[in-house]
Amino acid sequence: MVRVCIASGKGGVGKSVICANLGVVLSERGYRVSLVDADIEGPTLGLLFGYEHTQPTLHDYLSGNASAGDVVKSLSPTLSAVFGSVQLNALLKELELERLSELTSMLEQSSDLVLVDSPPGLEEDTKAAVRASEEVLVVLNPDIPSVAGALKVRILARREGRHILGVVANRTGGEYDIPPEELEAILEEEVLGTVRDDPLVRSSLVEGIPVVSAHPESPAAVDIRRLADRLVEKLIPPRR
Numbered sequence: 001m002v003r004v005c006i007a008s009g010k011g012g013v014g015k016s017v018i019c020a021n022l023g024v025v026l027s028e029r030g031y032r033v034s035l036v037d038a039d040i041e042g043p044t045l046g047l048l049f050g051y052e053h054t055q056p057t058l059h060d061y062l063s064g065n066a067s068a069g070d071v072v073k074s075l076s077p078t079l080s081a082v083f084g085s086v087q088l089n090a091l092l093k094e095l096e097l098e099r100l101s102e103l104t105s106m107l108e109q110s111s112d113l114v115l116v117d118s119p120p121g122l123e124e125d126t127k128a129a130v131r132a133s134e135e136v137l138v139v140l141n142p143d144i145p146s147v148a149g150a151l152k153v154r155i156l157a158r159r160e161g162r163h164i165l166g167v168v169a170n171r172t173g174g175e176y177d178i179p180p181e182e183l184e185a186i187l188e189e190e191v192l193g194t195v196r197d198d199p200l201v202r203s204s205l206v207e208g209i210p211v212v213s214a215h216p217e218s219p220a221a222v223d224i225r226r227l228a229d230r231l232v233e234k235l236i237p238p239r240r
């Protein structure tokens with residue numbers, strides 16, 4: 001029904017964590033969610049679910065060696081995912097980035113929501129992730145370098161004719177955080193949610209279980225569920 005690219009410009013701000021956990025929360029609420037790890041050079045989405053090696057991968061699809069049906073992995077009755085290959089040789093193959101849009105369009109037909117985990121940076125791989133979506137959710141940390149990244153990715157998204165759904169401030173709670181109102185003033189976009197810095201996010205990575213499942217009462221899990229409420233309000237019409 002709708003495809004949302006989770007992007008940031010700057011790397012390491014928490015795109016993949018937000019993507020995986022939103023996917024889990026919304027799928028548990030009965031929405032059909034598909035996740036796509038579009039971080040071609042540094043895929044980590046699978047690791048967040050405890051999958052170190054999956055075959056075939058997005059890379060096989062983009063190189064024409066696997067069909068869409070082959071690469072979609074069912075994680076639960078309402079959550080599916082396409083993971084990338086963590087092996088270096090997958091990158092050496094000729095990849096057709098335009099096929100990413102075909103894949104997300106196909107997934108959209110059987111999903112209420114497709115979440116596309118974007119790579120960092122502003123190169124062709126990020127453009128392909130943005131093009132493969134209608135909406136862009138910008139993730140940042142409440143600091144100046146990451147706001148600069150957010151401003152750049154906002155320009156990229158607009159150039160590609162994509163709509164910015166809003167901003168998520170991740171790893172909040174520090175003494176020197178830029179507050180949400182200031183982020184909104186700088187970016188001229190709504191802050192849809194804030195997610196606190198929480199050591200249990202990192203421990204859930206080691207456990208291979210997204211924090212909303214592994215530690216449902218942790219601060220980050222509580223915040224991500226609230227963010228999911230806001231996304232549903234913005235994106236998904238009420239179910240009959």
Ligand SMILES: Nc1ncnc2c1ncn2[C@@H]1O[C@H](COP(=O)(O)OP(=O)(O)OP(=O)(O)O)[C@@H](O)[C@H]1O
Pocket residue numbers: 008010011012013014015016017018039042044118119120170171172195196197198199201202205220
């Ligand atoms: N709210 C949080 N609290 C604590 N740690 C966090 C939080 N969100 C993310 N992290 C940690 O920050 C690191 C980067 O997160 P993540 O991989 O999701 O970022 P990313 O934006 O996807 O990175 P990349 O640009 O490399 O794809 C991870 O170690 C993750 O566990």
Ligand SMILES: [Mg+2]
Pocket residue numbers: 015016017039044117118
């Ligand atoms: Mg990532």
